[in-house]
Amino acid sequence: MNPPVRILLADDHTLVRRGVRLVLESEPDLAVVGEADDGAHAIELARTVDADLAVLDITMPRMTGLQAARALTRQRPGLKILFLTMHDSEQYFFEALKLGACGYVLKSVADRDLVDACRAAMRDEPFLYPGTETALIRHYVERVRRGEAPPRKPITEREEEIVKLVAEGRSTKEIAELLFISAKTVDRHRANVLQKLGMRDRVELTRYAIRTGLIEP
Known part of the structure; x- marks a missing residue:
């Protein structure tokens, strides 16, 4: 225990x-x-x-x-x-x-x-x-009304897929199976994303996924 x-x-x-x-x-x-x-x-x-x-x-x-x-x-x-x-x-x-x-x-x-x-x-x-x-949602709508364009995506499409699945609570093994890649590749992509975005953990990735519309809040 x-x-x-x-x-x-x-x-x-x-x-x-x-x-x-x-x-x-x-x-x-x-x-x-x-x-x-x-x-x-x-x-x-x-x-x-x-x-x-x-x-x-x-x-x-x-x-x-x-x-x-x-x-x-x-x-x-x-x-x-x-x-x-x-x-x-x-x-x-x-x-x-x-x-x-x-x-x-x-x-x-x-x-x-x-x-x-x-x-x-x-x-x-x-x-x-x-x-x-x-x-x-209201915060996002207000930003759109003010004409604040979303920034250019700092991560690749594959990395975006990883972020979405991580934010949905998927394990490394599940992500690897869904994307037909190895678990080591998943871990490498996740580490790259954290470094690019200046983030530390799953919580911050989830907030990023919500802000960018990868998952629904």
């Missing part, structure tokens, strides 16, 4: 942290290894606590969750970031995406969505709450 996912939790409300911890630790594969009451405290804890995933509130004193996420990404490149917030806000949502967050969960449905979001994050899969798909 795999060890549980180690979670660093940051929220400035003690009762909220207590409730979230109960939700998470009711699952055998999730464990809270540190609690912070603001973003700055989360950064301090991350230096001493070996966490796999940081679950951050957005609006906190001293340092917001968004500010903390920027610092944590630099400090701990392998740390996954998930936002848990009361704000059903497109502005915060898009900022979270820019920071490389794996997911955005509303506190009002945390008991329903948070566990799934944590597991998705550890699979390098994005977790979007209902309504964000509409926001992504």
Whole structure:
């Protein structure tokens, strides 16, 4: 059995942290290894606590969750970031995406969505709450109306095929079988794409696939 996912939790409300911890630790594969009451405290804890995933509130004193996420990404490149917030806000949502967050969960449905979001994050899969798909589409339409032409494609057609299948959650073996190429070739194409686009993982490739219309949000 795999060890549980180690979670660093940051929220400035003690009762909220207590409730979230109960939700998470009711699952055998999730464990809270540190609690912070603001973003700055989360950064301090991350230096001493070996966490796999940081679950951050957005609006906190001293340092917001968004500010903390920027610092944590630099400090701990392998740390996954998930936002848990009361704000059903497109502005915060898009900022979270820019920071490389794996997911955005509303506190009002945390008991329903948070566990799934944590597991998705550890699979390098994005977790979007209902309504964000509409926001992504509206954002695209507004760009078109402003006359912002899509940039020239920076990747080849074959690489685009790889990106689409990766974003759909296909494994390397499945992609190789679908495209009639070897698994090593799939891995090489994926590495080339990540380098060309300046990206790190499946989550960022999925966001790219959504932005460029390779998959539906």
